[in-house]
Amino acid sequence: MPARFDFQGRKVVLTGAARGIGLELTRLLVPRGARIVAVGRGDGALQALRDEFPGKVDTRAANLSQARDIADLVDWMAVDHRDCSALINNAAVMNHGMLTGMSDTRLQDIATEIATNLTAPLKLAAAMLPLLSARGSALIANVTTGLAIAPKRDAAVYCATKAGLRSFTRSLRDQCRHAGLPIQVSEVVMTLVDTTLSSDAPRKYPPGRAASDMLRGLENGLDEVWIEKTRLLRIVHRLSPNLAYRIMRGR
Numbered sequence: 001m002p003a004r005f006d007f008q009g010r011k012v013v014l015t016g017a018a019r020g021i022g023l024e025l026t027r028l029l030v031p032r033g034a035r036i037v038a039v040g041r042g043d044g045a046l047q048a049l050r051d052e053f054p055g056k057v058d059t060r061a062a063n064l065s066q067a068r069d070i071a072d073l074v075d076w077m078a079v080d081h082r083d084c085s086a087l088i089n090n091a092a093v094m095n096h097g098m099l100t101g102m103s104d105t106r107l108q109d110i111a112t113e114i115a116t117n118l119t120a121p122l123k124l125a126a127a128m129l130p131l132l133s134a135r136g137s138a139l140i141a142n143v144t145t146g147l148a149i150a151p152k153r154d155a156a157v158y159c160a161t162k163a164g165l166r167s168f169t170r171s172l173r174d175q176c177r178h179a180g181l182p183i184q185v186s187e188v189v190m191t192l193v194d195t196t197l198s199s200d201a202p203r204k205y206p207p208g209r210a211a212s213d214m215l216r217g218l219e220n221g222l223d224e225v226w227i228e229k230t231r232l233l234r235i236v237h238r239l240s241p242n243l244a245y246r247i248m249r250g251r
């Protein structure tokens, strides 16, 4: 049985906290007794979070596609938030389009997508390991997607970043166990959720339920938290990777 992770009394660094699934996570974590260090780009959205949860949320405006912002965030954490014991890498961006018809201007979009979705969570996890290791128990949770298992055609970069994050999460978990560190390293394999990130599709999962399922899995100490339909994808992929690829590629 994996050890349970209790959010009560925790300080949680949450990227992408002001919108979508991250906002729902904030709304569920605060009543659980957690204090949130909310990271996002928009000062207005972060201010709205502080207004919604007076005294429960600290905020930091940071563009995670920028190396300087990540370095500043890490320095600020080391001084002002040494007592944090959980990092949830939730922020991401998803660009759609076919590389086959790409113009030069799209190269910057590729760099931004890789920096936000892959470089930033890797850097934050690595930089925060010393802080988290100093706690009696701690958590690093990385949000990926079913598209990390089987990619779709028109979001090649996004899928590649999430597959990379999935691989990193597994290695980091192994490293923490090997080093005997008291850090639970979990991957949350997210389903299609009704936020601005996902494409127009019928029957998208409500963000509040996605956040709730995610927290339950993390609290249960799971290495991998499979949300809604991704559980079926996992089985299909085990039985027939090619069938899973065929199902997902046109999504």
Ligand SMILES: NC(=O)c1ccc[n+]([C@@H]2O[C@H](COP(=O)([O-])OP(=O)(O)OC[C@H]3O[C@@H](n4cnc5c(N)ncnc54)[C@H](OP(=O)(O)O)[C@@H]3O)[C@@H](O)[C@H]2O)c1
Residues within 6 Å of the ligand: 015, 016, 017, 018, 019, 020, 021, 022, 039, 040, 041, 042, 045, 062, 063, 064, 065, 089, 090, 091, 092, 093, 116, 143, 144, 145, 146, 190, 191, 192, 193, 194, 195, 196, 197, 198, 199
């Ligand atoms: N929605 C889905 O169908 C779906 C499916 C599978 C996986 N996921 C994953 O679930 C997670 C949450 O996505 P969501 O659906 O909640 O998306 P969302 O509503 O679009 O929210 C994305 C969040 O990421 C933050 N973000 C994006 N670029 C950023 C940057 N450069 N710097 C700092 N923050 C940045 C945004 O913050 P600001 O704009 O406030 O700065 C926002 O809070 C992501 O990891 C996503 O890949 C979502």
